[in-house]
Amino acid sequence: MSEILISIKGLKTNFYTYAGVVKALDGIDLDIYKHETLGLVGETGCGKSVTALSIIRLIQWPPGRIDEGSITMNGRDLMKLSNHDMREIRGNKISMIFQEPMTSFNPVFTIGDQIAEVLILHQKMDKKTAYRRAIEMLAFTGIPAPERVAKSYPHELSGGMLQRGMISMALACKPALLIADEPTTALDVTIEAQILELMRDLKTKTGSSILMITHDLGVIAEVCDRVGVMYAGNIIELSSVKDIFDHPLHPYTIGLIGSIPKLNQERGMQLETIPGSVPNLISPPSGCRFHPRCKKAMDICKDKKPKLTEIEKGHMVACHLYTGKVE
């Protein structure tokens, strides 16, 4: 938990649309350590997926573009790599699993062929060895009959099975970082539990770091070591999972955790909510992007954007409520 694997500094990704420039990421600073599971949580449209896609440079231009910032992995700045070098990293050093396993496989090839494809591409294996390795990978993710599954087409398998297949594919080259973009959103809860269990298990076996993107705090609590809370293109709080749930600092995080329905709540009680809605990122609020919805907003919040500052050991927050005291 000490060595930094990926270090993101001042990452700004913008989308140039007809309506205007969508400032999707507004200067993200994030370190991902080796062998850790880092969660990113936030509402729809807060920039979780954009962060993930920016790391492997898959933001489509047009309309999206990474305008500023650096992403360093083992001392190499990924932003400065050629497209060719970046392709060597994708799937090999950093791989990604997507939200919908059902559509993430090419329908005209078998699962085995598609997993073998990664190995042929990156490890220069011949077709037969790669296919055999693909079956091994499927077995590795706990698929009961890997030979049969390898020979199946995507439409013949269930979502949970396909997501296991997707994970096999992502882990085939033993990547240093696995980005999981809402890997369980499209699955039902029992399968979700199995997949999360599997990911936790595989992380200890392979030693990869995982960047887990989700909007489900339950998933975070289940698998993550540390968690970053995102709001409107900023990371507003970053700490260990325990600290976030025990004593969240940022008013948004407090609201977020307060809005989880509790089993011991009385019937008929209103669920806590955060008033207002997510700001339009074409013209985001000045200063702290959360201030129009914040109960504890002060004058300074309108003018100055708070920096992500370490308040306690390993607990960082971007809010003037706390930074004021430190200064």
Add this chain to the structure above:
Amino acid sequence: MIIMATATNVTVTEQKRKGAIGRWMEYNESRIKEFRYSVRLFLKSPMTVIGLIIVLIFVLVAIFAPYLAPYGGMERNWYQVLKPPSDQHYFGTDDMGGDVYSRIIWGSQISLYIGIGIVMSAIIVGAIVGSVSGYFGGIIDELMMRVTDIFLAFPALILAMVVCAALGRSIENVMIALAITWWPAYARIIRGQALAIREQKYIEAARAIGGSSPHIILRHLLPNSVSPIIIQASMDFGNVILTAAALSFIGYGAQPGAAEWGRMVSDGSQFMMSSPWIVTFTGLAILIVCLGFNLLGDGLRDIIDPKMRR
């Protein structure tokens, strides 16, 4: 790790027990299953089967022409000019004593050659233009599609006539002329497919595993747009043969006297009143082959379209 080891052991022993064919069957089990299902669907539609039979007969006749034709394609018998059908000459003879039956058989070779040549070159050009244009989009798409539009704007037959007139009279030049007029249709179809497919999640996934653009186009984009190409090609085959015959008929293409269907109808048309058998049988040959390809194409569309299945 233990699971991995046992899994490989099982595969190895299983593979040792079976022969090469068994292994192939094993490896392609799901493909074979799909194929069987397609065959069953196919046999359910009688029109498609008729189309397939016509096409198969046509191809076999073309391949085995030397064994099937009683006379040579250019063979002349000046004592047997414009004779009606008899047991010597099943379809009669033409104005130069050529046996119409044999000439139709020899002519099928040329038609098949023309058909394959034009459709294949149209598919290749169309696939390159269409997939690149659809996949990259933006300015590349705009440029390539406007060029395609220019080609589409010309009436196909007129453009082909111009090309033929410029290049001179030969079968190869007819093929070049028709290939030039034929590819835009394929480019359009494949572009349309590419536009839909490039938004699919698996294309993004392919990028995420580090696939390059040519790799993605060849391995993910084109295999997924194969079905409309097959349908279009099988429907087109008849059209191509018909248009090539039409070009020959109006005097481009095959030399006078050559055993080419369009040419034969053209040559025979002078004697339509006195010796109708020349035009009739040759025309019927063109009609039946075109019909066969159309029926087959129609049926294939129904079978390949996944929405019609299951």
